[in-house]
Amino acid sequence: MTSGVQVVIAVFVLIGAGRAQDCLTSMNDGPSLPTFPDQFSVDIEANIIHLNFTLHVTEYYDNINQRGRFESYSSFGSNVTFVNYDMMEVSHITTGADGQKSCMATPLASNSSRFARFLFGAQFDNGTAHIISTTQFLMFGAEFNETYIGIETVRGVPCHRWQSCNVTTGSQRNYTIDYYFTQTNWSYNPVMIPFQVVINGTRPDRNVTDGSIHEVYNVYSFVNFRPGPADDELFRVPPGLPCLGRQTGKPLPPLPQDYYTVLYETANPMSNVILYLREYYGFSQQLYRLDLYTNSDSPVVIIEDFNEGVHYNITYRYGTCSALPINATSASAVRDSNETFHLEGLKQHLQRQDQYNYTYEGISQVRGVDTESWISVRNNQPLSDVTNFTGFFQYISVQSSVWSIATGFNSSSNMSVPWRVVVDGNFTYRLPNGTVGSIYQRIAYEMLEFKTSEPDYDPFDVSVCFGVDQYTLLRLTLPLPDGTPYTSLDHSLLRTRIRLALSRAANIPATRLGGINVYDRGNNTLLVNLHVLDSPPYSIHPNSVSRDQIVSMLMDKVNSGQVSITLGELTITPSIRMRSNNSCPNPSNVEPSTTVTSTIRTSTITSSPGPTCVKEEESEGLDTGAAVGLAIGMLIVGIIIGLVSAVLTMWVIRRGKSASFKASTYSKQKDDAVI
Incomplete structure (x- = not known):
């Protein structure tokens, strides 16, 4: 956690330490205490004057959708913390001065999420959690015993001023908190909105044990108070940012x-x-x-x-x-x-x-x-x-x-x-x-x-790699039922069904058959040309069936009517029309050119x-x-x-x-x- 966030934690702890009594007696009753929307966002400039430190903060509060988000910016980088009460999870995103982001998610009830619980509260009930009310979130309302002071000008704007006091016996905490809200007739906003908070007083020095105290003077300027819902994306981890510890979700x-x-x-x-x-x-x-x-x-x-x-x-x-x-x-x-x-x-x-x-x-x-x-x-x-x-x-x-x-x-x-x-x-x-x-x-x-x-087997056809001495050409005849035009058939599917029917008949990988072409010969007859290929080099089945054995098996099974090709409701029984023999030497008698690269052989x-x-x-x-x-x-x-x-x-x-x-x-x- 950066020093900037540590300062913010200290300040909020200071505010929330408890209100003991009125500091002043109201000169008049003043207006009713302002109410707040269930959804809003606001930018805050936090000047921690006694530390010579400025922090820029943006807060998002959403009671309707049960979520909250806190952003802080300083020379150290930026920090984003947002709470998903439905999932009871807090996400912490840190961006360093170098722009590098990191994310970690923690359970809402864990010790690591205490800052988020302090900011937005956590009312646990039967395995669920809820965000605190806006009054509790802003720490302003009748329950905090504020006293109306009157009208004062802040940053050139006339504002209503309320004050509360924090005096804790025995702890030497003694400071006032002044709240400033705009008048309803100022600008376009018909309601009072928070404009500034000032904390002034003393508190014990946490770094020493001799009982010494130090001054506290903090000024929080609220800018661009925006009633209404915020973008849903603000309550999600940015896509592409890993977040350790996050629930898997969907x-x-x-x-x-x-x-x-x-x-x-x-x-x-x-x-x-x-x-x-x-x-x-x-x-x-x-x-x-x-x-x-x-x-x-x-x-x-x-x-x-x-x-x-x-x-x-x-x-x-x-x-x-x-x-x-x-x-x-x-x-x-x-x-x-x-x-x-x-x-x-x-x-x-x-x-x-x-x-x-x-x-x-x-x-x-x-x-x-x-x-x-x-x-x-x-x-x-x-x-x-x-x-x-x-x-x-x-x-x-x-x-x-x-x-x-x-x-x-x-x-x-x-x-x-x-x-x-x-x-x-x-x-x-x-x-x-x-x-x-x-x-x-x-x-x-x-x-x-x-x-x-x-x-579809067409894309995996490797027959182009085999020369005429490494395949046998088979030609089959496919009789079509009367009234079945060739143009009405799915040609790619037909080639796949032919390949599958023949490879199953020969009990061979479908890739041992290639170069399948189908021609319309008229008279409800199709002509099929296909290649029966040699076993490829480096096959993991060195003793696989030979090309001649495949051809012989196919001729026997096709001519005996043991092979049928199904295409939708159409069943076709082929017949062998021709076998084309090759005159080149058997490839086993031709030494292939080979090279060795590391331990991986390659072959032409x-x-x-x-x-x-x-x-x-x-x-x-x-x-x-x-x-x-x-x-x-x-x-x-x-x-x-x-x-x-x-x-x-x-x-x-x-x-x-x-x-x-x-x-x-x-x-x-x-x-x-x-x-």
Whole structure:
């Protein structure tokens, strides 16, 4: 607590020490004692003359809503204390001379809240608490035995003067308190309002025990007395300010748990660049994709397949596709106690299996929309094997009771619609060479175009990374019932249902099937082209079924009528029309180009434009200095929801290099759609 607040406490204790008797005999009866509104705010200049000290104070009193707020300002900084009687909680916010804020919340009945109880009172009753009356709050009224003195001019304004006396036998307290109120005919205010309070007298010196006394002379000037309610925001902890000890309040709302997509806009404080990133989450599929939009005409794409344990980097603009095992630095990975990596989404990242509690902050407007926010304080939270975070996460969602957004799910759902996520704090990191450092960052992620739907597999198609020697082309025929036009079908959903039906029939991950295209052949017949892909490099299933085995299984089950595709009320039984064999050598006989960076291997998926396999040229890797810079960028910027890899990729593209991956060119043979 600053010295300024200590002075204020001393002064209020002085005022409230008790009134013993009248000091003067009234010369006349004077007007009736003024009454006060149940809601008001006032600015006070407190001049503690015997200490040569001035303090500026603003007080808010709200008996109707059971709350009060006290602000003090001095050269030491500022202090804010406000009481929420409904929650029986006191919040203390301190701003130092350097502008740094801190907040602590304490129970109203605790010893730490005695100043707030003295200011606004606390009438406890059956587990509840209430603010004191305005008369008690201002310590002025018939119960305090004031004597009317007459009219006096204060700061150029004629005022009514009342006086009370404090004489405490045995304690050597002896002082008068003069209250000045404006006349009802002054200015526009039709009622008397407090204008000034003066305390003058002596009291014991608390710093010595020899019985000595010291003079007390305090002048309190009331400025801008404002009847009526104050803004609700004044009685809330500012959004984004962690407040230790605060009650959690309203729980974090339900978060999306299966499939959703979202577009992020974020300003990168490291490079003064505004980034746009689109993410696709498929929890039941254990698939993740991130598109990073740069200044080029196509995004950089990261796909992580947790079924196979493989991370893909795809740059369509430069024709490169590379792979490496999913590991602790992968974009969306979280490792369990069995050292197995799983997909981590928004819910998991925010809550981390409920390790971190979120405190409800209240309602505010963000981007012109009514939102609710929650905040979670993190102390040395592990973000990866080499990174820790101390600070806070703030989650902001649309207030669903006020706004509705076409997000793809039922509008009656109580699911939260994410609106903004803020990460603010210090990141400590450890580089491979043993260097340890720390950096402060505040990053806000605006969440745009949030959508949920049935899981869609198209965004996770990695067939572009496999050359003609690494897939087998299958063509299927889908007969449609009479009167079912192709244009009436949900084409994306149809491709997903085809992929799911075939992958289940072959008992393989859906990502082993790709390049699915559907063509209308007329006569109520659809033609489907799809690729059966090789097992990817670094798969966590090294003995998985081969491509030829998958093709054979699918041909047997499809041709025997064991596969059906359901689309709404429509059930379609496909048939195999054609299998296309490739003439390239088996990939197992072609040695892939590999590199080693630290302990993480990377591999190029060899691809070829036609029957003749082509070996790709290697691109330049990173030097040591660039690798260190890249590592720092990965650790700091990409903390929330898989942005590590996004910023990594952006950093690499801007430098015109491909990080530690060996780039490979690919060219996919165009499927002949004419049969």
